[in-house]
Amino acid sequence: MSNSAPIHLEMRGIVKRFPGVVALGGVSLHVRGGEVLALMGENGAGKSTLMKILGGAYPADEGQLFIDGEEVVFRKVSDAKRRGIALIHQELMLAPNLDIAGNIFLGGEARGAMGRLSRSEMIARSRVLLNRVGLALPPTTQVSSLTAGQMQMVEIARALALDARAVIMDEPTSSLTAGESEHLFKIIRTLRGQGIAIIYISHRMEEVLKLSDRITVLRDGRNVGELPAAEATQDKIVSLMVGRAFTHRFPDRAPLPADTPARLVVEDLLVPGAPSGVSFTARRGEIVGFAGLVGAGRTELMQCIFGVDRPLAGRMILDGQGYSPKKPRDAIAAGVYLAPEDRKRHGLVLPMTIAQNTSLPDIANYTPRGWLNRRREVRVAQAERERMAIKAPTVQVKTVNLSGGNQQKVVLGKWLAMTPKVLILDEPTRGIDVGAKAEIYRHMADMAAAGITILMVSSEMEEVIGMSDRVIVMHERRMIGILRREELTQDRIGALMTGRVEQIEHDRPITTDTAA
Amino acid sequence: MIGLRREFGMLVALVLMCLGLYLSNPDFLSQSNIVNTSRQISMLGIFAVGTAFVIITGGIDLSIGSIIGLTGVIIARLSSPSFDGLGLSLWIGIPVALAVAVLIGWIQGVLITRLDLQPFIVTLGGMLLLRGVSQTIVKGGTIGFGSSRFTELSDSGLLFCHGDPLISYPVIIFLAIVLMGAYVLHFTVFGRYVYAIGGNRDAAAYSGINVKRVETLTYVISAGLAGVAGVCYAAYIGQMSQQVGIAYELYAIAAAVIGGCSLRGGEGTIFGIIIGSGIMRVIDNGINMFQLKYQTPDGQHRIWRLDPNWNFIIIGAVILLAVIVDQLAHIVQLKRRTRRVAATGKGEAQPPEPGNPKLRPTET
Amino acid sequence: MIGLRREFGMLVALVLMCLGLYLSNPDFLSQSNIVNTSRQISMLGIFAVGTAFVIITGGIDLSIGSIIGLTGVIIARLSSPSFDGLGLSLWIGIPVALAVAVLIGWIQGVLITRLDLQPFIVTLGGMLLLRGVSQTIVKGGTIGFGSSRFTELSDSGLLFCHGDPLISYPVIIFLAIVLMGAYVLHFTVFGRYVYAIGGNRDAAAYSGINVKRVETLTYVISAGLAGVAGVCYAAYIGQMSQQVGIAYELYAIAAAVIGGCSLRGGEGTIFGIIIGSGIMRVIDNGINMFQLKYQTPDGQHRIWRLDPNWNFIIIGAVILLAVIVDQLAHIVQLKRRTRRVAATGKGEAQPPEPGNPKLRPTET
Amino acid sequence: EKEGASSSSSTPTVAPASGPSASAGASATPAAGEAPKIFKASDPSALKLAFVTNNTSEFWKIASAGVHKYEKEANIQVDIKMPPNGKTEEQNSTLENLVSQGYNGIAVSVIAPADQVQNINRAAKKTNVITFDSDSASSNRLLYIGTNNFAAGQTLGKEIVKLLPSGGKMAVFVGTFSADNAAQRLKGIEDTIKGHNIEIVARKEDATDRAKARSNVEDVLNAYSDLNLVTGLWSYNGPAIAAALDASGKKGKVLAAVFDEEQGTLDGIKSGTIQCTCVQKPFQFGYLSSKWLHDLATQGDAIKLPEGRVIDTGVDIINSANVADFEKNLASMKAGA
């Protein structure tokens, strides 16, 4: 693709300050064409900021940038693009009201005379690009109708469209699952083969080890180490990232006693748009994992259980009582809470403080005499901050200023401040660094031990296997299998996820026992 | 990006309205009424097109009415042959007035984009301030154009028939603007950026689009076209006072929304603007034209006409009805599609979410 | 959510304005001017408080001016002793009018929340329609209250001094509404919900808040307080025509924004509304009060006063200046904080973001 | 209220919209009871006098010229206040403000005569208040200087009868019929055309939107093909009618009789599109009001108020015969403004 010689990119002593925080305190980094450099670090280490500077989205306060030995200054995104640097952002950056082709060429449109759009040319070129990323959709499909995974693929196609000499991917797999990720890796390897430099950011250790040639680790906006991939191990990277040795990932949990009573019984619940109903029983203190490919319908199912959407048929029983939430409010009143997949959109009121977010669902209980009890609000939030180890100086900090991991902890904390019966965690560790992940796993184990039932939707196979008592696998909005803890293997789940086999083990007996 | 559902629905409504008016009063389609109404539609349409650019980026421009007034007032002051005018050539007056309009749009755009201020409040300030400027220029009075050739701009035109033009100049100007506007909005890179910014401003910025420049330009276009409309109105009215143009921005916004623009940005077409302007002005005209012939019990022929007090009621009700009916149709359509999916058990291509074209859940 | 920076900045501006006016014209602080101006501030403040609720949820209410007019018109029709009134008791007229206002707010709220329509367009439709209804009720004319006791509501009050009240009833009503409004907005669950919805509507719904009900209620509050203001204005003006209240919504919005509300939602305080209303009305009053004494060359004492044509210019300029200066101060403050970080090299507690919680690329 | 509303309601008949309390017309109520108190200024060398109009319009520029003429003659200052939106509450707060500042005299063109009685009385308790152009006869104002709009309507009505000797259909245009001056003028016209087989078939409001003022005329010309005459009650209706008649080629086929002296109206008369207009004497309003305010403040009780406490300045009919002279005269007055 790219005819030019392999690029040599170097950033030296990059400093970036935001009001009140030094995001980067003098970071250096270099990468050559034909190499995959992994950039790792905890949430808030400064990875995205560094890459935004490289992509021209932010100016650096200090430091230099060299391309092929020549110093360059990027003032705007198009400067970087012109130099052949393509940045795929951590957050999806698509215009939902345009079609796929329009988004792929956004900012780099094919032009005819007088600024005229050359639509046919863009559509034709899009078709080729979509083919390369393995997205079998017409380029004229409106982006708002795509799934997150498909959108991610459009983003990647957009980077390819640039004919870039360097491609930066900031957590590209966070909304992809195994199959799509594998496809992406294939693309990355092809690009590397073509002499393109890749900078790859991910919190998923296996991916990084599998894919990269070299690993650079950041901590608190500084370089803390660099390893050739051949010498890297998970432990080495993690101890660089968090500054200490790191042992267990998943906490040990005793198997549930066979006579544990049922908590939530779901019977033939028909989610709008799904071909058939879903049935399962979750017991007290059980962690039920939900595995599936992107768009398998897990989020929709959870939203039905939480009352965001209403099922077309079926029923639910909670602790022996009929349970049919019409709104999240009803679910919350019944003790069913949801930590949503998209925490920025559904989980947090970003301009509010940690304390205000923590108290929000339960605020009605903070007004003993008609006045909000602000002191109690702060007290409760402080307790949660300590329990969840949220990194923030006070609970009066606005959540918009927290890093992703800490935001997720605020979401969990707000539900734990109440007393959940069932806690639904939709992708609880997406975009979260290993350290924070381990903490969240520990909290999940504690919650389960306290008798809380957890429904965990996750696209990370390891997490599903490591944490669940049982796993429900979904495929194309159908429940395709239930696996017990001892049956959990990557292959088995994978086979179910892709719809190759089917295994529904009926646990109705428990249903009738307890519901009666 | 061009789903013309709303536009076609409104086109049908417009045609039905015209039909009803014609049946009630055949003079509705008389040459002279067609000329007048088409001129009215055109003068509204000219600045409604400008408004559309701003609205599609997700902004709003409340200063339009004041710009319309100011443009006319400047022309009157510079070029009126009357006592209060300076009597300069119209070739000076009109360009100066248009330049001022463009400059105002640019200043407002710069304030909104460079200082990151809210369009509503900047253009509200502009609206008041410019109204005051007009007032100061006419010193609280009126400046007429007298019998200057200027008024021909609105009264004369092409294709004379019985001594009157069939197509007045404002209509021609409007057609030119529609053609240019449609070209720019639907067929150029700039137009694409306008939609992209309205759809997802951050994504547009990260795509290397000069968001601030594009947005500023939309305010320049809006103000510039308001200026052009101001020229037409000045010619049409034949005299300027500080009152001309008050609340016209609301009519433009209403026309845009009726024609399918969403104030959330990212949606709307020039075609829709034409329909929206048509509906607004045909209502106006229809209130004067509508009549019902009836016989009193004692056999006398009488004609019932609309009470002029109902003017606002009808316009308000039509705006509300338009958005309500459109939304209900949309909801029914979504429900039907969900049911069809349930029936076939197939999840085909998903429709965009109801009126809220934001990105679906993804993650940090 | 309560960062009072903007509010205090504006308070300082208000105090400076008052000081300047007093120096130019000591009558500014005369008993009678204080009574008049405080009444003006109060009548604006009453409905600006309602507007604040809507704005903080991220909505907008353009129908307020029309509701003010309609309330007065209904009272006039029901209770005026004059020819066009029905002469009923004020104890019937006022409650009926207020009930109508509340009902209108509820209907608009329901349309906005249940049908997911845009507040701008629903309340624009409402604004036009209700204006038409007022017009129909007064049959295009004017209904006076004559010498009915009703007008005392605005003219009389408490603490008489030289036969005139020091505190007029509208001021008392305003104080009561401020206290209630501040309590509801800042110290109750409902108020917290209002902010949460303005901050993130979806997250609020996922936290179990009945978003639709809370939002509907904000429109009810807005319309209800507009009704209360309508009662005061009717008493103050002493006669109702369909013209009363036109464009008042814009003054309320301007007062709210000057006082620190963001039209993006999630920000604003009752304290700010008081300051904003104060600034708007002191400008109005100041335009009449401001004077400069000077001597003509031939030694005569003359007084220079503001040209009344500058009214709009000054109001528009003050609104623009308020938001521009505030934003510049904010930018400087952010810069300074960034520099301080550079000096200490410490990434300490994160500051609140620029009133704009989006992350933005610098350039695009 | 509103622009172009060049005037008033000082008439012996009831304004339809203002209720019985408005029935006291200026000429019909010669000073009910004894004249209110006249305040003599303590310091005649630093007089504060104000001339408060009902809105901003061209009309008031002519009145301002009268004010300025007297200012020069008497070497005093008279502040002209024009409520920019022409709203009652604006005018009331202007009055309040002036009283607060201790003005020695206020002349006001009352927007809503029946309902501003209290406001005027409150001012009259502290200072000399006279009315011009639009009276509030039942208030404690000292004096009214202006035209009788009802009589003006009658005057124009007579011209209309002359223009339509065998009767016909006519339409009326105005900003809002709710304004008193509009109501009075219309009443005067209706009163006069009665019995002459003239029918008013359409009445249209434009809420001061000048473009609407013209399109209303156009629509009516299209909707009523048998129309014989149009009349406009507010100053800008004249030019709007002239423009619409010219553009639709109905000039001469549909006649026009209007009020006031906007340039477009005078041009219409010159070109024959408009047959006549009924004009008041705003220059006199300004000049006489200033003079009386000055005299009242300097002479106090010593002054003798005119008979009935009303000074009627009268109206003129302008048509093609006298339009040239009138225009010249007007220009020289404005030059003095």
Ligand SMILES: Nc1ncnc2c1ncn2[C@@H]1O[C@H](COP(=O)(O)OP(=O)(O)OP(=O)(O)O)[C@@H](O)[C@H]1O
């Ligand atoms: N626009 C901004 N304004 C203020 N602070 C910011 C801004 N962007 C980032 N920060 C702060 O800079 C630091 C680095 O953030 P960055 O997003 O680069 O981290 P990251 O390494 O990408 O983390 P994650 O793994 O969670 O994505 C954080 O403390 C963050 O809060």
Ligand SMILES: Nc1ncnc2c1ncn2[C@@H]1O[C@H](COP(=O)(O)OP(=O)(O)OP(=O)(O)O)[C@@H](O)[C@H]1O
């Ligand atoms: N609001 C919506 N409107 C239209 N379609 C939707 C909406 N939400 C989800 N979908 C579609 O429903 C299907 C199931 O999506 P869902 O989010 O439940 O899957 P998932 O298994 O949770 O996958 P993911 O890993 O993406 O979260 C997808 O095809 C998605 O595109």
Ligand SMILES: [Mg+2]
């Ligand atoms: Mg990041």
Ligand SMILES: [Mg+2]
């Ligand atoms: Mg999901």
